[in-house]
Amino acid sequence: MPNNQLSNATISNTINMSAWQGRTDPEDGELGMRWHQKVLPADQANEEGIMLLGFACDAGVARNKGRTGAYGAPIAIRRALANLAWHHQEPVYDGGDISCDDGNLELAQHRLGEDVCLALRQKHKVIVFGGGHEMAWGTFQGIGAYLLQKQEATESIKAPLNLSEEKTAEPNVKGTAMPTPRVGIINFDAHFDLRNPPSGPQASAGSSGTPFHQIARFCELQHWPFNYACLGLNRGSNTQALYEKADRLGVLYRDDTELTHRTIEQTQAALNTFIAECDYLYLTIDLDVFPACVAPGVSAPAARGVSLEIIEQLMEPILTAKTEHGDSKLLVADLAEYNPRFDIDNQTARLAARLTWTIARAIR
Numbered sequence: 001m002p003n004n005q006l007s008n009a010t011i012s013n014t015i016n017m018s019a020w021q022g023r024t025d026p027e028d029g030e031l032g033m034r035w036h037q038k039v040l041p042a043d044q045a046n047e048e049g050i051m052l053l054g055f056a057c058d059a060g061v062a063r064n065k066g067r068t069g070a071y072g073a074p075i076a077i078r079r080a081l082a083n084l085a086w087h088h089q090e091p092v093y094d095g096g097d098i099s100c101d102d103g104n105l106e107l108a109q110h111r112l113g114e115d116v117c118l119a120l121r122q123k124h125k126v127i128v129f130g131g132g133h134e135m136a137w138g139t140f141q142g143i144g145a146y147l148l149q150k151q152e153a154t155e156s157i158k159a160p161l162n163l164s165e166e167k168t169a170e171p172n173v174k175g176t177a178m179p180t181p182r183v184g185i186i187n188f189d190a191h192f193d194l195r196n197p198p199s200g201p202q203a204s205a206g207s208s209g210t211p212f213h214q215i216a217r218f219c220e221l222q223h224w225p226f227n228y229a230c231l232g233l234n235r236g237s238n239t240q241a242l243y244e245k246a247d248r249l250g251v252l253y254r255d256d257t258e259l260t261h262r263t264i265e266q267t268q269a270a271l272n273t274f275i276a277e278c279d280y281l282y283l284t285i286d287l288d289v290f291p292a293c294v295a296p297g298v299s300a301p302a303a304r305g306v307s308l309e310i311i312e313q314l315m316e317p318i319l320t321a322k323t324e325h326g327d328s329k330l331l332v333a334d335l336a337e338y339n340p341r342f343d344i345d346n347q348t349a350r351l352a353a354r355l356t357w358t359i360a361r362a363i364r
Contacts, residue, residue, distance in 0.1 A: 013111065015041050015096035019075050022083030035092070035357075036082035042095040049090045050364050051119040052078075053128045054097030055112050058299075059105040060134025061337075063207035064195075066299040069341030071100075073352075074129040076340045080353035090364040095119065098138075105206065109138030116142025120331060121149070125363050127356055128334035132299070133193055136211035136284050139334050140185070143282055144218060146331075147181045184227045184278030184329075185215065186271075186318055188311055189286035190234040190256065190302050192242045194249075208299075208337070216249055229274050231267070231314060232256050232289035232306045256289075259306045264313060271314060275321045275329070283318055283333040285311075285355060287348060295351055297343025308351070312358065319362035328363045 020039050025032035042051065054074025062068050074097050095115060100108035112128070116139055119126045128139055187193070194216070195209040206214050212228055219226040229252040235243075246253055252274050254267055275281065288298040291305035321329040335352050343349060 013096055013098050013115070015043075015094055016075070017041055017094060019078035020082045020094070021079075033086040034082070035084050035086055038086050038088075039082075039092050039094050042093045045091070045093045045122065045124070047091060048123045049125075050092045050360050051095050051122075051124040051126050052092060053095045053112070053115050053119070053126060054078075055100075055108070055128055055131030055135040055138065055334075056097045057100035057105065057108050057130070057134065058132045058208075058339075059100050059103050059108070060206065060208035060211075061132035061299050062103075063105070063134075063205065064132075064209040066132070066208060067339060067342065068299075069339040070130060070132045070299065070337060072340045073131055073338040076343075076346070076349045077129045077335070077338060077352045077356065080346060080349035081356055084353060084357050087361055088364060092360065092364075093124070105134060109134065109141060109206075112138030113141025113145060116332060117145040117149075118142075120146040125328065125330065126332040127359060128332065129352070129356075130334060130336040130338070132208040133189070133191075133284075133286050133336040134206060134208045134211055135334055135336055136187075136193070137206060137214045139284070139332055140211070140215045140218070140282065143183060143280070143331060144222070147183070147280070148222075151181075179279075180224055182225055182227060182277065182279045183219075184274060184281045185212070185229065185284070186274075186281060187212070187228070187230045187284045187286065188232050188289045188306070188314070189230055189284075190232055190237055190288045190300065190305065191286070192230055192233065192238055192246055192251075192253070193286075194242055194245055194251075226250070227274070227278055229253070229271065231271075232259060232311075234302060234304065237300070256302070256304050256306050259310050259314075261310070264310060267314065268317065272317055275317055278329065279323070280331050281318060281321060281329045283315070283330060283359070284336060285334070286336045287338050287352060290351065295348045297339050297341070297348030298337050299339050300337075301342075315358070319359060330359075330363050333359045333363075
């Protein structure tokens with residue numbers, strides 16, 4: 001996207017702590033704390049922890065002809081998370097929301113990437129609340145910028161690169177060859193989201209259906225491997241063209257019918273091999289991977305889906321994966337496609353909150 005388009009639009013970024021309210025149990029002291037009593041605004045971040053970010057946007061869903069409403073997801077997930085019991089060792093910070101109010105999706109993704117990159121540079125782990133799955137391209141822009149900066153000379157750290165433009169990384173200023181980062185993208189999703197952007201004047205316009213195509217293109221330009229696993233696919237919602245493209249790109253994928261208790265060991269073995277071959281991990285969960293009876297509040301509810309129990313078992317090796325230095329391989333996790341407009345009794349919000357709680361407890 002041209003720079004003037006990025007600079008001529010307004011994307012709001014606000015920290016609203018009003019969602020962090022809930023029950024208090026003062027008689028139990030520190031052991032009775034809940035999330036709303038512990039989460040701090042990002043401007044009070046004095047030590048490493050978990051940075052929560054929101055992506056209030058469904059412009060990509062609209063472009064993909066889906067049901068809009070995911071704009072309201074970040075605040076709804078925070079409200080569901082606020083009253084959960086605190087079982088964590090390190091601080092959690094709220095970095096606020098990137099709000100796409102004018103349809104300028106590309107700018108919103110760029111701004112999300114800047115926030116993700118900054119949080120990673122500050123040595124936080126990051127959890128992002130979406131928003132449509134177009135957020136994945138924004139999240140990965142942040143991961144990519146962070147890793148490109150790690151490849152540069154340590155004497156000076158440059159500002160995040162605009163990864164919305166097709167450009168290759170600058171050489172290391174010292175001329176020292178740095179290892180090519182191997183980023184593993186693990187997507188629990190009923191859809192590949194590997195669609196090609198439309199042809200013609202809108203060729204650069206992505207949507208909630210294109211983020212992993214955009215990430216694959218970025219990896220190609222940077223000469224990075226594209227390591228993508230997509231688990232939970234609804235074959236009836238993905239064309240033959242998408243399966244052929246996934247095969248061509250070497251994607252590890254499993255349909256929802258393959259994710260059962262009978263076959264989970266084979267899937268775990270394949271996933272463990274995938275994780276072992278990666279230096280860093282990016283976990284993204286599209287809530288439409290779950291059955292509609294569990295997650296009714298999504299743009300595209302699933303008639304079948306994959307059970308929470310199976311997803312949790314597959315998440316376990318992702319959350320426990322360590323580098324050779326003993327650090328978590330997982331840099332960022334995000335939750336996409338929650339749509340409060342179609343939720344029932346906040347059921348899907350509670351699911352998103354529970355997943356966030358599980359991820360946070362494992363990585364910090």
